[in-house]
Amino acid sequence: MLFTPRMSAQAGRVACYARFCRNLSSEGTLIQSHFKDGVQRITLNSPQTRNALSLEMMTGLRKSLAEAHANTQVRAIVLSGHGPAFSAGHNLKEMTTEDGIEKHREIFHCCNELMFDIVRGESPVIAVVDGIAAAAGCQVVAMCDIVLATERSQFSTPGSSFGVFCSTPGIPLARAVPRKVASYMLLTGKAINAQEALRAGLVSKVVPEADLETEVEATCQAIIEKPRAIVTLGKRFFHQQLEMGLSPAFERGGGVMVDNLKYKDAQEGISAFKEKRKPTYSHTSEKI
Numbered sequence: 001m002l003f004t005p006r007m008s009a010q011a012g013r014v015a016c017y018a019r020f021c022r023n024l025s026s027e028g029t030l031i032q033s034h035f036k037d038g039v040q041r042i043t044l045n046s047p048q049t050r051n052a053l054s055l056e057m058m059t060g061l062r063k064s065l066a067e068a069h070a071n072t073q074v075r076a077i078v079l080s081g082h083g084p085a086f087s088a089g090h091n092l093k094e095m096t097t098e099d100g101i102e103k104h105r106e107i108f109h110c111c112n113e114l115m116f117d118i119v120r121g122e123s124p125v126i127a128v129v130d131g132i133a134a135a136a137g138c139q140v141v142a143m144c145d146i147v148l149a150t151e152r153s154q155f156s157t158p159g160s161s162f163g164v165f166c167s168t169p170g171i172p173l174a175r176a177v178p179r180k181v182a183s184y185m186l187l188t189g190k191a192i193n194a195q196e197a198l199r200a201g202l203v204s205k206v207v208p209e210a211d212l213e214t215e216v217e218a219t220c221q222a223i224i225e226k227p228r229a230i231v232t233l234g235k236r237f238f239h240q241q242l243e244m245g246l247s248p249a250f251e252r253g254g255g256v257m258v259d260n261l262k263y264k265d266a267q268e269g270i271s272a273f274k275e276k277r278k279p280t281y282s283h284t285s286e287k288i
Helices: 005-021 053-071 101-120 136-142 168-174 179-188 196-198 207-225 228-241 244-258 264-274
Strands: 030-036 039-044 077-082 085-087 125-129 132-136 145-151 155-156 206-209
Touching: 005 228, 039 053, 053 101, 077 085, 077 145, 077 196, 085 125, 085 136, 101 136, 125 136, 125 207, 132 136, 136 155, 136 168, 145 196, 145 207, 168 179, 168 264, 196 206, 206 207, 228 244, 228 264
Parallel strands: 039 077, 077 125, 085 132, 125 145, 132 155, 145 206
Antiparallel strands: 030 039
């Protein structure tokens, strides 16, 4: 199930994948990645293909995410697309019979692993959409922790129009929006606009294009100000409890909160609140 990653193996798998990625012979230009002030900005950089998620694009994106997750200085990851589209989805040119079934299996395996990469990492992943997010591009958006979009953005799962139903994009979509909205998007292929996506829960916030960068910075800063280990703990349990029943979720959640109170930064936050001062966090997982 898509929202049940094996978080206990997270650190080892991320580190292992990061080492593997560093051994790749070519960096390429399909992905641009830049770190500054606690924020890793990752940009899909193929505007001529509307940032189609080719196998090469997805491999590069996985590499950048692994490196960001392995960097303890990264507090938030911003994922965006260069040009008029966030991403138009898979590259259909890679899906002909000439490519063969093994190539097709490789593409969808890579895409599935990419989805897990987004939720496995310790840092929140923020999708920034200024244009079209379609098919697998919409799938990536639905998997991200936070989605900021401009008023002109559109979201769709139009695969059936090309004879390929958006089965995998529908998995996170159905977990992000009401069933009837997901069915409408999947069965008709029609796009919903940014405000409709906001009301449905696919988007966190819609802002004018001119205000997008300001909103991105404000969102990242709000995350960075929080204690790192507490945010990591919260993100991990949030995704775990989505696949639980109500009773086990509350039972497990209570245990997580008890564990949360053991953190040095939790006690610092409580003390600061009581003393009416600004907390000084260590941003470590040290416990008292």
